[in-house]
Amino acid sequence: QESLPAGYHIRPLSVLDYNRGVLEVLAVLTTVGPISKEEFATQFxxxxxxxxxYYVIVITDAKNQVMAIGSVIxxxxxxxxxxxxxxxEDIAVASxxxxxxxxxxxxxxxxxxxKTAGAYKVILDCSIENVGFYEKCGYKNVGAQMKLAF
Ligand code: ACO
Incomplete structure (x- = not known):
């Protein structure tokens, strides 16, 4: 596997990432809405x-700013x-x-x-436009996603 760009790191989310652009990165995925520092800390x-x-992972640049985020439950x-x-869930890479x-x-x-936790499988939901990306990651399209939004 190719390495990350120079100075970039992959690490668990920190409560301090609130001030390092994490919510702005998530906004490329969907609506984030206003979240206070206290609300962020409570969720964390x-x-x-x-x-x-809950495992939430970020990729940071040389200035420790968040460039990408994702989680596995x-x-x-x-x-x-x-x-x-x-x-x-909730994979987002800054535009x-x-x-x-x-x-x-x-x-x-x-x-x-x-895999290390002992899971027998990993699954995710994505739009048709992202199927090619997940195939590049080794995943297979095995069915449909059903949704009832509130
Ligand atoms: N369709 C087909 N192939 C793709 C796509 C796509 N939409 N996106 C990337 N690829 C390919 C790349 O060309 C590359 O192929 P290569 O190895 O042959 O060069 C390979 O997949 C890996 O691409 P990355 O550079 O790792 O992709 P990137 O860092 O841009 O991340 C992502 C892809 C996560 C979809 C990003 O574009 C993004 O954040 N999009 C907006 C938010 C989003 O849609 N998130 C995913 C929601 S699904 C979920 O959260 C479970």
């Missing part, structure tokens, strides 16, 4: 309390002998950073986290 602490369930099932399934393999690095890292 909630994730931490759910031991080994580890679901504990009954099927497959109380098996674990990884759910990849001016797309096409530098940051997305590929994120997905590879999140996939490895799920």
């Amino acid at each position: 602490q909630y994730w931490k309390k759910q031991n080994d369930t 580890i679901e504990r099932k009954l099927i497959h002998q109380c098996g674990l399934a990884g759910h990849i 001016d950073q797309q096409g530098k393999k940051l997305g590929l690095h994120l997905i590879n890292t999140l996939t490895n986290i799920a």
Whole structure:
């Protein structure tokens, strides 16, 4: 696998990333809305309390600003002998950073986290436009996504 651009790092989300552009990066994916520093910290602490369930990863540039973010949630099932399934969610690469393999690095890292946690599979939902990207990451299109939005 190719390495990240010089000075870029991949690491777990920090509560300090609130001031390093994390919400701006997520805005390339969908509506984020106003989130205060306190609300961000509360969500961050909630994730931490759910031991080994939420893994949120960022890629930072040489100035430690957030350029990409993604997460994997580890679901504990009954099927497959109380098996674990990884759910990849909320992948976003800043618009001016797309096409530098940051997305590929994120997905590879999140996939490895799920595998290391003992998951028997990792799944995700995406739009038709992104199917090619996930295929490049080794994923297969196996079906349909159903949605009932509120
Ligand atoms: N369709 C087909 N191929 C693609 C696409 C696409 N939409 N996007 C990237 N690729 C290819 C690249 O050309 C590259 O191929 P190569 O190895 O032959 O050169 C390979 O996939 C890896 O591309 P990256 O450079 O790692 O892609 P990037 O860093 O731009 O990240 C991403 C892709 C995450 C889709 C990014 O463009 C993005 O953030 N888009 C807006 C938000 C979004 O749609 N996020 C995903 C939502 S789905 C979810 O969250 C589970």
